Amino acid sequence: MSRETDAVRDERVVADGESDLVAPRGAGRMRGLARHRLLWPVLVLVLLLLSNLIFTPGFFEIEVRQGHLYGSVVDIVRFGAPLILVALGMTLVIATGGIDLSVGSIVAICGAMACLRISDLGDQNEVTGVLAAIGLALALSLVLGLWNGALIAGVGVQPIIATLILMVAGRGLAQLITGGQIITINSSPYKLIGAGYWLTLPFSILVALAVTALAVLLTRRTALGLLIEAVGGNAEASRLAGIRSRRIMLMAYVFCGFCAGVAGLMISSNVSSADGNNAGLWIELDAILAVVIGGTPLAGGRFSIGGTVIGALIIQALSTTIYTIGVPPETTLLFKAVVVTVVCLVQSPAFRARVFRRRAPRPLPVAEKPKAEVAR
Known part of the structure; x- marks a missing residue:
């Protein structure tokens, strides 16, 4: 047999049931890039950032003051770090086919516990005491995540009901x-978590990067990600295949609680106070939006950590843009809902196919076909 020529190896694309179209390799790669799940979120994020140049010409300027990076873009990532963390945990929960509405309450609980313990210290700048308060708050977040997981994976309570109880x-x-x-409180070591700097970067950004890297390492460099997707696709089938689906679901909710606990430390540290009523209020809704915008379906079965991070940045950039362009406060939520x-x-393939693509021509009815063809 002769070797295949380049023309034979070119990709064949079938367009809506019509004749085969031969497309060069370059065109195939461009078409594959256009169908990538992260393309549209990235484009939306870039457009949101560029739109701020109309109202703030120096929006992308970054400067160093006293060894610290400052700028609008840096602030977007810094203020979006708690949402990134909560959305990361929510991603794995949704990937298993569940949902967690209690992350906002976990944010408030962990921030309150840490601040309460620090306020009882004789010296609030004592590093050992601050670390003990942080450890207690994070341990509490793991217990709360374990509570959700036990109700859902162990008892069999519906995820929306179980997490609504804790919410x-x-x-x-x-x-x-x-x-x-x-x-x-007035604690310099604790303030480092949400408002401090390390290696010229905001410390909260470094924490978010570390947790994101940990999530990627566990889900994409091991079999854990595949197991999570299998459980989300069909929990019963995965159980019959030998996968301990309940344990996987339990781990997802524990990780989600941990991420919410770290976010609670960031939020309370940034303002050096704990407000049990307003801290983390409605952050669960922003986290779910970030996950969906990032391309993770609510039905579960697959997930995208990179897409979730981009989705969280989109929501934070949108909030910044709203204040930059001067949207009236009474219409802020409506404007945000319209943009989302x-x-x-x-980014919906079905919507783009319906709006931007031409429909294939309908076949002629039998009565309108030529007589010779009908006679056959």
Whole structure:
């Protein structure tokens, strides 16, 4: 047999059931890039950032002050770090076919616990005492995540119901910890988590990068990611195949609780106070939006950590853009909802196929075909 020529090896693309079209390799690669799940989120993020240049000419300027990086873009990533963390945990939960509505309450509980312990210290700048408070708060976040996982994977409670219980009760627990008051602290070591700098970068960005790298390492460099997708695709079938689906679901909820706990430390550290009523309020909805915008379906079965990070940055960039262009406060939520709706529609393949592609011509009815063809 003769070797295949380049023309034979070219990709064949079938267009809506019509005749085969021969496309060069370059065209095939461009078409594959256009269908990449991260293309549209990245384009939306770039457009949002560029739109700020109209109102703030120096939006992309980054400068170094006293060895620290400052700039609008840096602030977007810094303020978006807690949302990135919560969205990372939410990604793995949604990938298993579940949902976690309690992350906002876990944010408030962990921030309140850490601030309460630090406020009881004789010296709030004592590193050992601050580390003990942080460790206690993170241990509590693991327990709360374990509670959700036990209800869902062990008892069989529906995820939306189990996490709704902690969403309501957890907010009350946070206010019980703070005594219904705002706990204010003055601790330089604790302030480092959300408002400090290290190696010229905001420390919160470094924490978000470390947790993201850990999630990628565990899910893409080991079989854990494949197991999570298998459980999300069909938990019963994966169980019959020998996968311990309940253990996988339990691990996902524990990780989600941990991420929410770290985000709670960031938020309370940034303002040096804990507010059990308002800390992390509605962050669960922004996290779900970030996951969906990033290309992870709510039905589970597959997930994209990179897409989730981009989705979280889109939401934070959108919030920054809203304030930059001067949208009235009473219409902020409506404006945000409209933009998110447009983003979800634009990245939907079904919507793009219906709006931007021409429909294939309908076949002629038998009565309108030529007589010779009908006679056959």
